Amino acid sequence: MANYAEGWAADAAGNWWRLGDFAGTVSEIERTSGRFCWTILANARDDAYLDAMRDAIDSLG
Secondary structure (H helix, E strand, C coil): CEEEEECECCCCCCCCEEEEHHHCEEEEEEECCCCEEECCCCCCHHHHHHCCCCCCCHHHC
16 A cells, blocks of 8 residues: 655655646656656546556556
8 A cells, every 4th residue: 555755655665656647648757666766758648548547657667
């Protein structure tokens, strides 16, 4: 179960991440416990598939 830390989600493994979106966009930024940082920005979003898009982005990390 993830915890919330001042706008960031965090897990017991030491990973931090934040999800965000505006109309037509979706993004995620993450810092892993191994100190690797990455960001994904997409300039397309279909609200009917937003959860699926977020799941797909999460599976990349």
